[in-house]
Amino acid sequence: MNDTGTHSLIRPALAPRAVAHTVSPGLWVLAWRRLRRDRLAMVSLAIVLAFIAMMILSGLGLIARDWTREVGVNYAPPTFVGPDATEAAPAPAATAPGPAAAAPPPVTGDWEAEVVDPIGDVIAELRGAPKPDSGNTATPPAAAAAPGQDDTGFVDPLADVMREIEAARRGAKSPPPPPGGTGAAAVDPLADVMRDIEAERGAAAAEHGSTRRATLPFGADKWGRDVIAKTIKGSETSIFVGIAAAFVATLIGTVLGAFAGYYGRWVDDALNWFYSIFSSIPYLLLILAVAAVLQHKGTMTIVLILGLTGWTGVFRLIRAEYLKHKGREYVQAADAIGASNARRMYRHIFPNVSHVVLVQLSILVVAFIKSEVILSFLGFGVPVDVVSWGSMLNEAQNELLLGKWWQLVAAGVSMALLVTAFSLFTDALRDALDPKLRGSEGS
Amino acid sequence: MWAYVVRRLWQMIPTLLGVVLLVFVLFNLFGGDPAYVLAGKISNPEQIDNIRRQLGVDQPYWVQLGIFLKQIVTADFGASWSTNEPVSHILATRLGPSLTLLVPLLIIETLVAVGLALAVAYVRGSLTDRAVMVVCTVGLSISILVYIIVFQYVFAYKLGWFPVQGWGDSFWTNLVRYASLPILIGLVVSIAPNLRLFRTFVLDEINQDYVRTARAKGVSENRIMWVHVLRNASIPIITHVMAALPGLLIGAFLLERFFSIPGIGREVILAVERSDFPVIKALTVYVAVATMVVNLLADLMYKAVDPRVQLE
Numbered sequence: 001m002n003d004t005g006t007h008s009l010i011r012p013a014l015a016p017r018a019v020a021h022t023v024s025p026g027l028w029v030l031a032w033r034r035l036r037r038d039r040l041a042m043v044s045l046a047i048v049l050a051f052i053a054m055m056i057l058s059g060l061g062l063i064a065r066d067w068t069r070e071v072g073v074n075y076a077p078p079t080f081v082g083p084d085a086t087e088a089a090p091a092p093a094a095t096a097p098g099p100a101a102a103a104p105p106p107v108t109g110d111w112e113a114e115v116v117d118p119i120g121d122v123i124a125e126l127r128g129a130p131k132p133d134s135g136n137t138a139t140p141p142a143a144a145a146a147p148g149q150d151d152t153g154f155v156d157p158l159a160d161v162m163r164e165i166e167a168a169r170r171g172a173k174s175p176p177p178p179p180g181g182t183g184a185a186a187v188d189p190l191a192d193v194m195r196d197i198e199a200e201r202g203a204a205a206a207e208h209g210s211t212r213r214a215t216l217p218f219g220a221d222k223w224g225r226d227v228i229a230k231t232i233k234g235s236e237t238s239i240f241v242g243i244a245a246a247f248v249a250t251l252i253g254t255v256l257g258a259f260a261g262y263y264g265r266w267v268d269d270a271l272n273w274f275y276s277i278f279s280s281i282p283y284l285l286l287i288l289a290v291a292a293v294l295q296h297k298g299t300m301t302i303v304l305i306l307g308l309t310g311w312t313g314v315f316r317l318i319r320a321e322y323l324k325h326k327g328r329e330y331v332q333a334a335d336a337i338g339a340s341n342a343r344r345m346y347r348h349i350f351p352n353v354s355h356v357v358l359v360q361l362s363i364l365v366v367a368f369i370k371s372e373v374i375l376s377f378l379g380f381g382v383p384v385d386v387v388s389w390g391s392m393l394n395e396a397q398n399e400l401l402l403g404k405w406w407q408l409v410a411a412g413v414s415m416a417l418l419v420t421a422f423s424l425f426t427d428a429l430r431d432a433l434d435p436k437l438r439g440s441e442g443s
Numbered sequence: 444m445w446a447y448v449v450r451r452l453w454q455m456i457p458t459l460l461g462v463v464l465l466v467f468v469l470f471n472l473f474g475g476d477p478a479y480v481l482a483g484k485i486s487n488p489e490q491i492d493n494i495r496r497q498l499g500v501d502q503p504y505w506v507q508l509g510i511f512l513k514q515i516v517t518a519d520f521g522a523s524w525s526t527n528e529p530v531s532h533i534l535a536t537r538l539g540p541s542l543t544l545l546v547p548l549l550i551i552e553t554l555v556a557v558g559l560a561l562a563v564a565y566v567r568g569s570l571t572d573r574a575v576m577v578v579c580t581v582g583l584s585i586s587i588l589v590y591i592i593v594f595q596y597v598f599a600y601k602l603g604w605f606p607v608q609g610w611g612d613s614f615w616t617n618l619v620r621y622a623s624l625p626i627l628i629g630l631v632v633s634i635a636p637n638l639r640l641f642r643t644f645v646l647d648e649i650n651q652d653y654v655r656t657a658r659a660k661g662v663s664e665n666r667i668m669w670v671h672v673l674r675n676a677s678i679p680i681i682t683h684v685m686a687a688l689p690g691l692l693i694g695a696f697l698l699e700r701f702f703s704i705p706g707i708g709r710e711v712i713l714a715v716e717r718s719d720f721p722v723i724k725a726l727t728v729y730v731a732v733a734t735m736v737v738n739l740l741a742d743l744m745y746k747a748v749d750p751r752v753q754l755e
């Protein structure tokens with residue numbers, strides 16, 4: 001494992017047993033030693049491993065199993081913010097005393113009143129019922145909203161909501177008293193509507209029983225589900241998709257690249273042709289085209305989409321490596337002792353290019369996690385009953401308009417943390433495996 | 444030179460045929476029966492037969508492939524399945540907004556990234572250099588979605604500096620009023636990776652002998668960086684920028700979607716949402732052609748920048 005092909009070939013024949021102990025450490029041992037000295041790399045590795053452990057635990061159902069349970073009130077704020085003043089007090093929110101962070105500024109109160117309805121409608125329509133037992137409606141949000149609303153091709157699904165919000169905001173701004181100032185005057189026209197909504201909310205909360213908590217450690221989403229559990233579950237999906245798709249793409253790229261580089265001639269021509277087809281279509285367009293065709297939604301579908309489209313970079317590099325290695329002496333020696341083509345390709349050459357494969361795998365994981373998040377955000381990714389960072393960000397987009405920022409922060413920060421750690425670790429890994437490249441960052 | 448161009452164009456044909464074949468296999472073989480998509484909920488068998496005949500999907504596959512090839516050559520892809528708008532008209536009208544957004548973005552982004560890269564590389568190893576690199580690494584890790592959501596909320600929605608979304612008819616209104624926030628977000632997102640990359644290109648040049656020679660003969664530091672180093676570093680930079688050009692045709696999917704800019708990227712997303720295959724097929728083929736042409740132009744440009752390059 002930790003030897004070059006040359007070693008495994010020659011040692012049994014030439015080297016006496018006593019000498020074998022002084023064999024210099026192999027590539028992987030050296031690389032690991034270099035990596036150990038790099039403190040930043042070790043911290044990054046620890047973070048990455050922690051995320052992977054979380055993914056496995058959550059996948060086994062040991063943590064965050066009942067993330068769908070509605071443990072808090074709707075939009076329960078994080079504990080450190082304190083209970084939402086508008087939730088706690090049925091009186092008009094703008095004048096309610098409370099923690100500064102929790103009480104929304106007057107303007108916020110205004111448009112919130114205007115806005116709750118349109119979004120609520122859209123979501124209620126999507127969910128099929130206002131009170132979700134589980135998220136197993138089959139239609140993806142975007143796909144369901146789009147065809148109904150715009151037949152002429154220009155209207156965004158959110159456009160109506162946004163326009164309402166704009167209007168409300170302008171309306172609140174145009175009266176003489178500026179928004180930041182005396183709240184009472186600005187709020188008046190909408191106070192009635194507000195109070196109604198508060199009353200409705202109170203009734204809804206009472207209906208659900210008093211077991212729901214007013215605050216949660218990091219808040220709750222629209223249906224009162226714990227954001228921490230949801231983030232853990234979302235991480236599980238996103239990281240799993242990233243790693244699995246990276247394995248698929250690396251496998252395809254490595255096998256095809258090995259064939260093209262090793263056999264050359266018409267095999268190389270044919271595979272290069274295949275490569276040029278995939279690389280002449282911009283990556284995101286290719287992904288979306290495949291997503292359009294594969295109507296069946298599922299976590300494995302998205303793994304396949306990303307894996308089947310993302311192998312080109314690996315192919316190019318591995319092909320070049322095999323071209324370089326196939327003429328080397330150790331391969332000629334393997335040929336001389338009668339090793340078959342397959343054995344030469346995989347037992348002799350492969351260990352010598354495996355560090356390239358590993359670095360590519362690591363780069364792809366990060367790239368695919370990012371792609372998955374975007375696809376799921378657009379509604380082409382994981383199905384609606386599966387939560388991922390992308391679908392959390394999708395919900396968070398509407399929530400932010402209501403001033404509920406915690407889900408956005410939870411998904412955004414956990415993703416940024418993992419991606420930063422993974423990228424730093426990838427850089428360190430590449431430096432450790434190929435010290436000649438140190439400092440150059442050309443991807 | 445011309446022989447080279449002709450040969451490259453000739454070599455594009457098999458690749459292009461491959462792209463056509465891939466798109467065909469993807470949509471006509473795996474795409475499922477479009478008649479069911481089109482007929483919607485009222486699946487009257489007679490109606491479905493009608494639609495199938497209209498689209499030609501009742502023909503054998505080789506006839507369908509022939510139809511597709513003819514569509515590509517004549518640039519007539521028929522009408523969109525969901526809006527009945529001719530596909531060629533869709534492509535023509537959506538290109539403008541995409542370019543309005545992306546051409547300024549690409550120009551500003553390249554100029555800023557090159558300038559910063561020269562500056563950062565000049566003080567390489569210093570605290571400034573390392574701080575900028577750390578900011579870049581962290582900035583790169585935050586999802587583009589988070590940038591767009593937060594920027595749109597803060598600058599357009601809360602502060603009201605920009606319109607939340609929209610698009611007009613006048614080019615200048617669009618550029619100044621509607622495109623400025625998307626361009627700003629695009630800059631924030633793309634500066635970090637470009638700066639990291641361009642910095643390494645500059646670093647590769649900055650330690651070369653010719654820089655020392657120039658210094659020895661008394662060339663000013665400014666001239667060394669902006670003339671000697673930049674000229675040499677521009678080769679990989681041009682490669683990178685040219686590689687980004689086909690992206691212009693796709694538009695910035697997410698920016699166009701969030702800001703309701705009626706560009707190509709948003710059209711692709713809508714088409715995928717509605718299973719509007721003709722639009723996606725046409726776009727994929729044409730963008731692939733454009734990518735190949737741009738790659739050729741990029742190779743010709745190396746020759747212009749660096750006379751040592753041999754076109755083979």
